[in-house]
Amino acid sequence: MTEPLAPGSVIGILGGGQLGRMLAVAASRLGLVAHVFDPDAAAPAAQVAARHVRADYDDAEALAAFAEAVDVVTYEFENIPTEALDRIEALRPIRPGREALRVSQDRLVEKRWLAELGLRTAPFAGVDDAASLEAAVTQVGLPAILKTRRFGYDGKGQARIADDADTGAALDAMAGAPAVLEGHVDFGSEISVIGARGLDGAVACFEPGLNVHEDGILRTTTLPAPLSHAQRTDAVLLAGRILNALDYVGVLGVELFVTPGGPIVNEIAPRVHNSGHWTQDGCVIDQFEQHVRAVAGWPLGDGSRHSDIRMQNLIGADIETVPELAGSASAALHLYGKAEARPGRKMGHVNHWLGPAAP
Amino acid sequence: MTEPLAPGSVIGILGGGQLGRMLAVAASRLGLVAHVFDPDAAAPAAQVAARHVRADYDDAEALAAFAEAVDVVTYEFENIPTEALDRIEALRPIRPGREALRVSQDRLVEKRWLAELGLRTAPFAGVDDAASLEAAVTQVGLPAILKTRRFGYDGKGQARIADDADTGAALDAMAGAPAVLEGHVDFGSEISVIGARGLDGAVACFEPGLNVHEDGILRTTTLPAPLSHAQRTDAVLLAGRILNALDYVGVLGVELFVTPGGPIVNEIAPRVHNSGHWTQDGCVIDQFEQHVRAVAGWPLGDGSRHSDIRMQNLIGADIETVPELAGSASAALHLYGKAEARPGRKMGHVNHWLGPAAP
Known part of the structure; x- marks a missing residue:
């Protein structure tokens, strides 16, 4: 299948968390139908998907029925059991493909692969x-x-x-x-590039955002990041090399350390990424739609940014600040429909609109 | 009930067309759950709602079960049978309220009501x-x-x-x-104001957009509209008077003729409106989220516009231009998931991003 999927076609999403939820909504904007596979009855994506197959990843029958009802399969997380992928791939294309999963499922394999590509890692x-x-x-x-x-x-x-x-x-x-x-890497800041590659091999990257982590969890991503033109270009070219080397189809997140000697790759994620949530309110075509466009064989958006944005994750008890955030005219809320706010659990995010992007 | 609905609460939507679909998606952004009532198995909103009650408006049992499973009921069209509304209202609040429906369901009643309010009509x-x-x-x-x-x-x-x-x-x-x-009204142009009023009585209006119709169907809405500051203010104040007079809760569309003697009201619609679709890509908080915020008792967005937009409806065979539109980086597509493209049927719309709004 290399023709673009027609409106009304069905995208199967493995994993029904917040990423699957926002992918399902993006699919709906393109007139596509989303089916979600997730063992959890309370999967956030189930609330906005046309169908929720509630089964375990070792349920061969459920996997086959899921695959047969859709036109293409994608995923919101990289740790899908290999056997499940094999069963699905016998029936429908999986995008991004298996090579991206093989590389990114294992940190050691990933670092060796990046090093072989000539990219710097820790x-x-x-x-x-x-x-x-x-x-x-x-x-x-x-x-x-x-x-x-x-x-x-x-x-x-x-x-x-x-x-x-x-x-x-x-x-x-x-x-x-x-x-x-x-x-240890002595880095000045961490940025990430959300890149995309279409079924036709076209590559489009969003501008790198500045990430701030706390306790190993992303707290904010801010656009524009304080980078030189050369740093921005280097980061985007690097993401492009990874996308091409993987013969990738879809959106990929690349976390980079900014060092005086150039960018160092921290990790890659073969999916939409938390550090790309800012695109929902900063771009005409966001990372979720970009991913759906790629896996559906549609043309990609060009990644251009129209607004300055600071994305702030709402983690655990942060959800209690929602009434206050709801009172701000410049805060775009994106809540995930999770009932229980456990410490460290991502409950939602807010994109603070900071102003129009500089021309 | 005057407290804001907590995330996880359920909004019931009467009508599962494209307006219900986009309301359901907006509800999901706020962590709210959408149930849709629509007799049609292929209702576009069903694809993105947590639940679709497929029943007729004279099915008392289905109406009661629908109402009992939700926290508040709203609607995407004004011609809901009175008996259905009575049954629902016995169980749950309906927002916007019955007075807005009474007035807008009948063109003659509406015109008399507007005239009594001192507003000009044809x-x-x-x-x-x-x-x-x-x-x-x-x-x-x-x-x-x-x-x-x-x-x-x-x-x-x-x-x-x-x-x-x-x-x-x-x-x-x-x-x-x-x-x-x-x-006949000799008007220079037609504009519309999408206004909103919260449960607390706060009023917020989006800026008036310029509408162009063909064969009685809206083709485009463009922001900014070519209006003087006074014309813009008049239009917004007029919408505010209507909202207050109806003790309204939710989003209301007001179509106005622009004449040298001031605005003349063409019609009002007690719901989100086709001429407000531009807000999805022109504002931080769009008309759909604004409506959900109002009916859920949340604070309203202030309606400010960050970008210039031209909304173009995709009617009937226009859907065949989607492949071309998908290749434009400045075109935000919003398709409705309708299988059959009949002449005159609204299949989707596209918001053309024209540039940042003038400060």
Whole structure:
């Protein structure tokens, strides 16, 4: 299938969290229908999708029925079990493709892949046990961060190692899971580029935004980021190289450290990304629609930004500030429909409109 | 109930067309859940609502079950049968309230109500038969337009009377329905104001847009409209008077003729309005979210506009231009998920982003 999907076609989304929710809404703007696969009855995306298949990822029958009812399958998270992907791919195209998932599901594989592409990463080494951790510490130096190779997000599955005394506890925190040790990078700021590549190979990137994290969780992304023209261009070209090397179709998030020696890739995510939520109120075509356009074979938007925006995540008890935020005429609210506000849980975000973009 | 509805609360929407669809999406942004009542299995709003009650408006049981499952009821069209409204109102608040429906469901009642409020309308007279039509022609003059008092939209239920020879055919076109004869207004342009009033009585209006109709159907709305500061202010104040006089809660569309002697009210619609679709890409808080905010008892946005926009309706075969429009980076598409493109049927719209609003 290389023709654009006609309005009325069905996009299948694996994962029904907030990203799936906003993808489903974007699909509706293009006259496309969204089906969501998620085991959770309270999946946020189910409230705005035409169909919610509530089943586990090892339910072969449900996966097949889901795939057969849609025209193309995409996903909102990268840790989908391989067997589930195999079953779906036998029936329908999966976009972005398997190579992007293979690379991004494993931090060690990802860093090796980026290094082979000639891109800079933090110094790293694989860790399976105490002996390989000792060798890794010697290789990358301290301080460093030990991270599980798989299933980590929002600072989970990570342990800091300040000095040799911390190594035992850090290894214990991995609970036997294969890990990667990442050396310290002395960076000035963290930015991310939300890039997109169409089915026809066209690439379009949104402008890099400045990210601020707290406790390993993104708090704000601000546009424009305080970058030179060269830094902006470098970041966008780098994202383009990754998109092309993966023969990618869809939106990809690339987190970068800004250093005097140029950008260092922190990580890539083969999906719409929290640091791209600002596009909803800063661009004519946002990252969610851009992703749907790519997987549906439609032309991409060009990524141009019309407004300055500061995206602020609403995490856990932050949701209690909604009445106050609702009183601000420059605050665009995006709440996720989650009933319970647990600490660290992303409940919504707000895009603060700061003014028109400088021409 | 005067407290704002908490996130997770349910908005019931009577009518599942494109307006209901966009209201449901706006509700999701505020973390609210949308239920839609519509007899049509293919109702566009059903694709993005948490629940679709598919039943007729005379199905008392279905109406009661719908009302009991929601916190507040609103609607996307004004011609809801009175009995259905009575049944719902016994169980849940309906916003906007019954007075707005009473006034706007009947063109003659509406014109009399506007005149009593001291607002200018086209000359008009009620018509029930050949004798009253003859009297009406004498009173308002020719040319004129004969319109059914109820159930008219997009130019339907209307007949032009250029001279006395046309009166018989015009009366026949009413098929015995009570009608109103509207005299000719020599206007320079038609604009509309999308106004909103909150549960607390606060009023916020969007800036008037310039409307262009063809064959009785809106084709484009353009912002900014070529109006003087005084004309803009007059239009907004007029909408505010209507909102207050109706003790209104929600968004209301007011169509105005611009004349040298000041604005003349063409008609009012107690709901989100096609001529307000530009707000989706021109404002931080659009008309759909504004309406949901009002009916949910939330604070209103202030209606400020950040961008110049030309909204273009996609009617019938216009849907075939979507591939071309999708290739434009400044075209924000909003398609309605309707399978069949009949002549005159609204299939979607596109907001052309023209540039930042002048400060």
